[in-house]
Amino acid sequence: MKRVLFVGTASMNCGTDAYGNALTTPLETQEGKLQAKYDSLLKGHPDGIFEITVTGRITSANPACERITGHSSDSLKTMDLTDVFNRMEWHRHPSANMYADDCVYGEGLITHSSGHSVYVQLKRVPIELDNRVIGSHVIARDTTDEQLTKHELEYTKEQIKTIFDTLDVALWAQIWPSKTVIQVSPGSEKIWGIPVERILRDPSSCYENIHPDDVESVREQMNRVHDGIQFIDDYRVIHPNGEVRWIHDRVIPIRGSDGDLKRLIGLAVDITEQKRAEEERIRTRGMLERSEKLHVLGQLAAGIAHEIRNPLTSLMGFVQLIQSGRAGMDDYFDIMASELQRMNTIVGEFLVLSKPHSESMRIHDLKHIIETTLAFLKGEAIMNNTVIQTNFSILPPIVCDESQMKQVFINIIRNALDAMPTGGTITVQTEQTGSNEVTVCVADEGCGIPEDSIAMIGEPFFTTKEDGTGLGMMVTQQIVRSHGGRIEIRSRVDKGTTVSIVLPVSSSS
Incomplete structure (x- = not known):
């Protein structure tokens, strides 16, 4: 189909008036208006519009042509179209003659006058006059920008495909409810041990190799995915060669704007090495814990043997003297009883550790426990010329074994009394330190503890007292830890020591 476009008007007049001016016909007025509209269209159109002859010579070019090519309108009028568009690929032209009378389309690169390349699309439309092609309009x-965006998208798509094809993970997408798998990554075969082609044909096949112990769990979760609930799980698969591998699988349901399930996106990763490393860490940690327990047990056994051996040696000596029948042995009975009491004390400290206390855990008022303990120790404090001051704040209740908690305060306050043989002041203060903790501070004015010894307090048989066993603080720390608390010690030599017992409050408070 041929198209006729307005290309200009011929000068026509119908004579002159009385003054010799040319007369204008209504047709000429109408053609003048059309020409003005045509010129306005060319000037404001964003695309370049060239007018060329049948031989390809450019006869006019709108301002957009100057912007696209970088050449002025006057310069373009000295060129042929092929001088400007010399790297074009033309389509849909019936012959080698691009100036034939049918519409022709082209696209390609041109070189801007400044040197850079510009992507253009061309459309050539024949201009007919009196049923004869007299030239063409070429729209550029x-x-x-479109081509650069297209190339960037193609590059990004290629990069994603490269990553998709090379990653050792299973990536797949399934349309729902047809269950058609539209994409499966090559790494899927390495993950599940099943060829990609088979997964594409039968999506359920990728779960055929799941370990029998994990099948029910995976099946149950996959059924929930169909209801729109995300699936995340670790399970085992058995490859055709019999190798068992651990898989971390994640399936995400995608819903449409109508709320219906549209597709599933899955990602599965082999985590066998991580699982093996985790198992090795657990095994190593267990070995270290057993080794540490044996080490502590050895230390305890050596300490007990040493502590009990000394009074036993004394007792054996006294027994031999009694057996010899010597007179005046009555004086040694008190010493023997003292040594036996010492052994009984050592054994008693260990019995405290071995007693179960879970059934004795109750909600208690910490202030009441401390006041009861201080009343019990009041006599010892008076005999030691020591004053015990208290500063109690309002505290929430705690969950504890009352008898064991009393033992903690007895041990710590007695240590404070022993640190001040000539008397002094002991301050017992309580406060709530945070929303979930309470702290009891016991401060004395005693001899203090060397800094390098503080870290060793609580170790079996370590003591700074001449007649101490070191078991008291070990028992104390064990009791506090079993209650979910901790002990903090600050001390300065010849200035005194502050022991802070930090305990959790009752959850019901």
């Missing part, structure tokens, strides 16, 4: 559109 700058598509540089």
Whole structure:
């Protein structure tokens, strides 16, 4: 189909008036208006519009042509179209003659006058006059931004495909409810041990190799995915060669705007090495814990043997003297009883550790426990010329074994009394330190503890007292830890020591 476009008007007049001026016909007025509209269209159109002869010579070019090519309108009028568009690929032309009378489309690169390349799309439309082609309009559109975006998208798509094809993970997408798998990564075969082609044909096949112990769990979770609930799980698969591998699998349901399930996106990763490393860490940690327990047990056994051996040696000596029948042995009975009491004390400290206390855990008022303990120790404090001051704040209740908690305060306050043989002041203060903790501070004015010894307090048989066993603080720390608390010690030599017992409050408070 041929198209006729307005290309200009011929000068016509119908004579002159009385003054010799040319007369204008209504047709000429109408053609003048059309020409003005045509010129306005060319000037404001964003695409370049060239007018060329049948031989390809450019006869006019609108301002957009100057922007696209970088050449002025006057310069373009000295060129042929092929001088400007010399790197074009033309389509849909019936012959080698691009100036034939059918519409022709082209696209390609041109070189801007400044040197850079510009992507353009061309469309040539024949101009007919009196049923004869007298030239063409060539419309040029700058598509540089579109082409660059297209190339960037193609590059990104290629990069994603490269990553998709090389990663050792299973990536897949399934349309729902048809259950058609539209994409499966090559790494899927390495993950599940099943060829990609088979997974594409039968999506359920990728779960055929799941370990029998994990099948029910995976099946149950996959059924929930169909209801729109995300699936995340670790399970085992058995490859055709019999190798068992651990898989971390994640399936995400995608819903449409109508709320219906549209597709599933899955990602599965082999985590066998991580699982093996985790198992090795657990095994190593267990070995270290057993080794540490044996080490502590050895230390305890050596300490007990040493502590009990000394009074036993004394007792054996006294027994031999009694057996010899010597007179005046009555004086040694008190010493023997003292040594036996010492052994009984050592054994008693260990019995405290071995007693179960879970059934004795109750909600208690910490202030009441401390006041009861201080009343019990009041006599010892008076005999030691020591004053015990208290500063109690309002505290929430705690969950504890009352008898064991009393033992903690007895041990710590007695240590404070022993640190001040000539008397002094002991301050017992309580406060709530945070929303979930309470702290009891016992401060004395005693001899203090060397800094390098503080870290060793609580170790079996370590003591700074001449007649101490070191078991008291070990028992104390064990009791506090079993209650979810901790002990903090601050001390300065010849200035005194502050022992802070930090305990959790009752959850019901």
